[in-house]
Amino acid sequence: MNEADFIQRLKEHKQEAFGQLVKQYQKMVLNICLGYVHNRDDAWDLAQDVFLEVHSKIDGFRSESKLSTWIYKIAVHKSLNYIRDNKKTKTTLRFDQKGDNEVSVLNIRTSENLQSDFKIENDERKKRLDSAIDSLPENQRTAFVLNKFDDNSYKEVADIMGLSLSSVESLLFRAKQNLQKKLLECYKNLNS
């Protein structure tokens, strides 16, 4: 079945067509949301809401872009809205997390629990990585997420984002250079 027929079936609200659509794009949407919100549970809920929006807006889809391009844009848009709406809560959570860690630091130092020590180190590492990914411009960030989180080749990223292969090569080159720079700065600051 070609994409036009598939879209027609979606517009006729055939349940099995929608199920097929979810199966086809769920991993991509989940990974895009994860790349933006950095939490698997939040990404899971958010990705379901992305498909809810796809379901409710499919009648208005004009086939001016590929279905995958339309869906990825909805996923990015919803992720950015989610981050904006939850900014205050997130800050509080991070503060709480830090508080927990500080309590744990005391426990570890007394019990010399190396496993927890590694967990704290990893939590800090993840915060640095998330913050480096967040600092990327939107297109670089999406291309990086599609490539590294969702394992798409450069050609596949170009297809999904509706861009030329050379544009994606340039986006990913800059994204990785920027990330490398940010992370190296962090490591150097940690060791200085």
Add this chain to the structure above:
Amino acid sequence: MNSCENIQNDFIPYIEENLSESRMMKIDGHLATCSECAGIMAELQLSFQLIEDEKFTQVHDSFLAGIEDKIAGENRRGIRIHFMKWLSYAAVIAIGLFAGYLISNSLTRNFIPVQQQISSDDFYWNDLEQEPIESFFMNENLF
């Protein structure tokens, strides 16, 4: 650019094994002798491993089931909103009809006594019929 910086610029492509074989070997050689770069490389590899550990590779069927539940919930909510909308229209119409009934009822009630009042006071449009002009002029008290 010193040797370390030059090597560090290729750390991500090195992790992704996206370099020529000779370049990979050059970086391997440097990492074996430079503890600072080896430390940074280890840190970077651990960071990229976090993505590998966290990303979604397989998705359980409960994901689709959850979406279908949410859609069913939205539909139920939609039907409820639709029902409430029509219910509110019906309520407005009913209130309108009732108000109309009350108004017309009160008008009718006020109208009947007026009619009754006119007839009971023997009010006549034609006064001559009630008191002929002759008797009017013959009424001595008039002058």
